[in-house]
């Protein structure tokens with residue numbers, strides 16, 4: 001499906017020119033002749049991209065951009081500011097207003113389509129991230145805070161490949177105040193060695209290396225696992241269109257025309273690094289979700305991994321809201337005997353039925369997870385130690401009072417559990433809470449099993465179970 005582009009300019013001839021160019025490439029174009037008209041159109045039929053003139057009477061492009069970026073409904077729509085060539089400072093100002101990219105008039109076709117393509121890709125990524133956000137809220141995907149973090153490029157790693165000492169000096173001085181970590185390479189071999197050792201957020205590549213064809217080097221970067229998705233920014237002379245077209249086809253993300261303008265360099269570098277951050281966040285979320293099958297296949301309870309992820313957030317929330325919270329560790333008494341005497345199938349049956357009884361005796365908001373082989377945890381939010389002890393006792397009774405059904409003879413088996421309980425203390429890490437409950441469990445086991453023990457500081461020298 002072709003992308004929907006909204007062109008905003010106060011001069012009709014400018015609109016017509018851009019519209020013709022875009023429609024020729026099968027983009028779906030709508031137009032607006034003022035900032036307020038643009039805002040109306042966007043609120044009714046959000047486009048995939050906005051091309052926004054800066055200089056307009058009444059409401060200028062910066063103001064339109066700020067309004068779009070301030071509203072959660074429209075903040076993810078990429079905005080390209082269109083500035084006059086002479087207004088170099090507008091570019092950085094545009095980025096500060098939240099613009100995603102900019103173009104200078106007169107608009108070069110290669111620049112137009114390179115940037116639109118790249119923004120359509122970015123929009124796809126952001127949409128995907130938001131979707132993950134909704135489905136995997138608890139897994140730490142991109143909320144507003146992390147989005148802001150992604151937009152901050154300080155500390156990002158940049159590799160500059162250039163064998164012209166004067167140009168190199170100029171680049172370094174342009175990047176001086178950006179808080180980027182910059183490495184420099186003077187030839188392709190050195191550049192490859194750097195990229196083999198370090199993961200960069202951006203590679204800036206000169207198109208005029210004496211020792212190698214820059215396209216050769218870019219194709220190398222695109223073929224390597226480590227640099228496959230690293231943004232490549234090409235420095236190129238004004239009229240070298242042939243090389244530019246080839247480079248864009250090959251997967252260069254963007255380019256800067258030499259001689260270099262400071263604002264342009266900072267803006268292009270910022271845009272590319274921000275995009276890399278989005279991409280990384282998306283990949284991380286994907287991986288998290290793939291590897292995080294959240295339930296234990298046998299018992300249907302949450303698994304250890306989910307517990308580990310979730311308990312951190314529960315603890316933070318309890319601490320922030322100053323609420324009590326408790327953790328119970330549950331261990332089946334003499335479980336090894338079951339497997340040895342009645343076989344693994346019987347052992348599995350006991351764990352399955354035990355999980356069910358446990359679930360029936362806690363609230364739906366409590367978290368029950370299988371922690372290890374025959375060990376379980378229950379996390380009780382907004383529950384103090386006394387109430388947690390009552391829950392532990394109830395669960396213990398539910399296990400003791402009814403035999404388990406097993407496939408092996410004699411078909412029934414009585415089992416008991418031991419439990420250790422610990423209440424949240426300020427400053428607790430999950431491991432602190434688990435460790436104290438484990439000591440209480442150790443005490444329960446040492447004192448005859450089939451009982452629940454609440455941790456107190458008397459138990460602090462006990463080993464963990």
Ligand SMILES: [Mg+2]
Nearest residue numbers: 010053055056
């Ligand atoms: Mg104008």
